[in-house]
Amino acid sequence: xxxxxxxxxxxxxxxxxxxxxxxxxxxxxxxxxxxxxxxxxxxxxxxxxxxxxxxxxxxxxxxxxxxxxxxxxxxxxxxxxxxxxxxxxxxxxxxxxxxxxxxxxxxxxxxxxxxxxxxxxxxxxxxxxxxxxxxxxxxxxxxxxxxxxxxxxxxxxxxxxxxxxxxxxxxxxxxxxxxxxxxxxxxxxxxxxxxxxxxxxxxxxxxxxxxxxxxxxxxxxxxxxxxxxxxxxxxxxxxxxxxxxxxxxxxxxxxxxxxxxxxxxxxxxxxxxxxxxxxxxxxxxxxxxxxxxxxxxxxxx
Amino acid sequence: xxxxxxxxxxxxxxxxxxxxxxxxxxxxxxxxxxxxxxxxxxxxxxxxxxxxxxxxxxxxxxxxxxxxxxxxxxxxxxxxxxxxxxxxxxxxxxxxxxxxxxxxxxxxxxxxxxxxxxxxxxxxxxxxxxxxxxxxxxxxxxxxxxxxxxxxxxxxxxxxxxxxxxxxxxxxxxxxxxxxxxxxxxxxxxxxxxxxxxxxxxxxxxxxxxxxxxxxxxxxxxxxxxxxxxxxxxxxxxxxxxxxxxxxxxxxxxxxxxxxxxxxxxxxxxxxxxxxxxxxxxxxxx
Numbered sequence: 001x002x003x004x005x006x007x008x009x010x011x012x013x014x015x016x017x018x019x020x021x022x023x024x025x026x027x028x029x030x031x032x033x034x035x036x037x038x039x040x041x042x043x044x045x046x047x048x049x050x051x052x053x054x055x056x057x058x059x060x061x062x063x064x065x066x067x068x069x070x071x072x073x074x075x076x077x078x079x080x081x082x083x084x085x086x087x088x089x090x091x092x093x094x095x096x097x098x099x100x101x102x103x104x105x106x107x108x109x110x111x112x113x114x115x116x117x118x119x120x121x122x123x124x125x126x127x128x129x130x131x132x133x134x135x136x137x138x139x140x141x142x143x144x145x146x147x148x149x150x151x152x153x154x155x156x157x158x159x160x161x162x163x164x165x166x167x168x169x170x171x172x173x174x175x176x177x178x179x180x181x182x183x184x185x186x187x188x189x190x191x192x193x194x195x196x197x198x199x200x201x202x203x204x205x206x207x208x209x210x211x212x213x214x215x216x217x218x219x220x221x222x223x224x225x226x227x228x229x230x231x232x233x234x235x236x237x238x239x240x241x242x243x244x245x246x247x248x249x250x251x252x253x254x255x256x257x258x259x260x261x262x263x264x265x266x267x268x269x270x271x272x273x274x275x276x277x278x279x280x281x282x283x284x285x286x287x288x289x290x291x292x293x294x295x296x297x298x299x300x301x
Numbered sequence: 302x303x304x305x306x307x308x309x310x311x312x313x314x315x316x317x318x319x320x321x322x323x324x325x326x327x328x329x330x331x332x333x334x335x336x337x338x339x340x341x342x343x344x345x346x347x348x349x350x351x352x353x354x355x356x357x358x359x360x361x362x363x364x365x366x367x368x369x370x371x372x373x374x375x376x377x378x379x380x381x382x383x384x385x386x387x388x389x390x391x392x393x394x395x396x397x398x399x400x401x402x403x404x405x406x407x408x409x410x411x412x413x414x415x416x417x418x419x420x421x422x423x424x425x426x427x428x429x430x431x432x433x434x435x436x437x438x439x440x441x442x443x444x445x446x447x448x449x450x451x452x453x454x455x456x457x458x459x460x461x462x463x464x465x466x467x468x469x470x471x472x473x474x475x476x477x478x479x480x481x482x483x484x485x486x487x488x489x490x491x492x493x494x495x496x497x498x499x500x501x502x503x504x505x506x507x508x509x510x511x512x513x514x515x516x517x518x519x520x521x522x523x524x525x526x527x528x529x530x531x532x533x534x535x536x537x538x539x540x541x542x543x544x545x546x547x548x549x550x551x552x553x554x555x556x557x558x559x560x561x562x563x564x565x566x567x568x569x570x571x572x573x574x575x576x577x578x579x580x581x582x583x584x585x586x587x
Contacts, residue, residue: 032391034398083572086333086394087527091572093335094520094565105558220402223395264414268406275403279396283385286392 006133008249013140014202015241018218019225020147020234021194027231027292028160029187030167031077032089034219036195038096041103041214043069043196044203045110051120051204058122058204065200066193073192077185096216104211115210118203140201144238147194151234163187164232217271221248224278230288239289247274303432305549311438313525313545314445315503319518320525320537321452322496328469328532329489332390335397336377337522339404340494342515344370344501346408349510352420359421367498374494375487377404401516409512416509437506448499449538452492456534461488469532517561521548524564528571528579536579543579 018036025031046068047061056064080091103110110116127135154160165173166180174180203209221244229240251270281288323337348366351357357365381400385393426433456462468475468485476482500522504514525544529536548563555562571579 032394079569079573086390087568087572089335089391089394090333090520090523090527091565091569094561094568097520098559098562098565101559101561105556216398217402220399223398227395265410268410271406272403272410275399275406278399279381279403282388282392282396286388 003130003133006137008245010133010137010140010205012242012245013137013144014198014205015222015225015245016144016238017140017147017194017198017201018222019229019237019241020144020151021191021198022222022226023232023234023237024151024154024187024194025191027226027233027237028155028167029163029184031184031188032086033092033188033191034089034216034223035076035092035094035096035099036222037214037216037218038092038099039069039073039192039195040199040202040218041096041099041209041211042072043199044209044214045103045116045199046196047200048116048118048203048209049109052116052118058120061120061204062197062200065196069196069199070189070193072196074185074189076192077188093216093219096214096219100211100214103214110211113210113212115208118207118209121204121207136205140205143197143201148234148238155234159183220271220274220278224274224281226288227278227286228281228288230290230292232292233288233290236288236290236292244274247277305553306546307432307434307438309546309549310542311441311507311545312521312548313542314442315500315507316518316521316525316545317445317538317541318448318496318503319500319522320529320541321449321534322493322500323522324526324529324532324534324537325465325469325489325496326493327526328534329465329472329486330382330393331472332393332397333523333531335394335519336401336404337493337497338515338517338519339401340370340374340497340515341500341504341518341522342405342408342512343373344498345505345510345514346412346501347373347498348502348505349417349419353417359419362419363499363502366502367495370498370501371491371494374497375490378486378490401519405512405516412512414512416511418509419505421506441503441506444499444503448496452496452534455492461485465489520561520568521564524567527568530577530579540579 018040021039022033022036025033043065047058047065050056050064051058051061076092076095080088083091104112106112121132121136122139123135124132154163162173162178163183165176165178166183170180202213206213222241225240225244226237227240228243229238230236248270251273252266319337319341322340323334326334326337344366347369348362351362351365352359355362377400381396382393385396388396421437424436426435454462456466464475464480464485465488467478467480468482472482475485500518501515504510504518508514508517521544522541525540526537527540528543529538529540544564544567547567548560551563552560
């Protein structure tokens, strides 16, 4: 039971990093990204392949994933941030599908649908099985903490306020002398970097990655986390990520009790429920459980 | 080469009804409805149901399936979108993605992941001066062309079509001039749904029917609509043929598995250089 809890908490950690990334891009700056799974997969495969095939150590693999995520994030946003929001959604979604197709079809590199086994892990000889799970949870938790602190720092800074101004009205921000294009590309790139790092950590944790871990459903879980938690609120989305994971796991247990449903049907039901919940939240509580904190000017403090 | 052109035409014919439906809905409702793929899937499965479970003749099954899809699509508006009419487009976009997952998984829940096909007699491909084709492919093109003419007739010659064009042009002005916009919106969903149902039939003729059939068409359909200038039904028709041709041509050099990628690249390049689409007017930002 304890090891189950530890493993679930680790998974919530991956969700949290992804959600923090989306909060930068969408919650703060208003850029729609439905290609979360694409950057996540990119990081996972980069680090996985470099450590397994090229023999790089774990940290180098994660660092390489971060660089690749950043490069692709900047390139994709350079192509498309000038677009209207809804077009950005289509471009990012198409990007994620392309990454998944690449992983699926380039057998010689990614081993296609059979999945890529990854046996490289940091300090793997030092701990026993249970100890290692706690150690890895520690790594993931530190990553979450770093991302959270960076997000909070950005949110409180003048730079973060400029980002929020862009979210509210990019023309006004431009008129006020903010470099809208640069801020958008920087934020999108940073978010993509987070996502790729989350992917790398995930790859070395599950030790086997295949294209069906990176379907568009991932994006829905993360959007659900951010929207339920409260877009723009970094604390809220941590809560949101936890709730989404609890819901996913809880519904899985429930599925085991209902014996007339096979695994396929049970998983369909779970996705249906997540979709319905997402729509209900957007309709009845669009500000989320923890609405964004308003910026307090000097006079209010 | 002739063969490639023909195949491109077939692919374009599959994409066209979906692209027209998508672009019509966008024109009136002002948000990209990602559920278009799921609507196509519903069409394919509804027709499959009438064809195989109810045992209807395939032509009758097609009409039944189109009617069912139109109704389901209209219902999604009543239940999901209508109460949120005033919400920002991005919220509606997220909602439409959630909706598409819901619909797709409802179908998965009922029908499972099995791969199926319509119950139609297999025909031998005909060879005519170097061109290979099946009679289904000819029906497919004929149906798509018929749908385009029907759409043209509705938009051009009926009062409803006139109202739809006016509403797409300027919603508030149309309302002020006494157009019943609620009725126009309902008609848009019904027509868009019927087109998606037809797209489901065409896709089912050419591809295998499974719960992801529509999802795989989503990006090419978007590409076609954007290529033609989003919101323009005639542009969407031309866009569909162009995307179909591009997909088949690139399949000469690349693995056909990357067909979806073609649509994506078209969207990316086009948005970069000509965001209003090949045939669209630039949008004036207020």
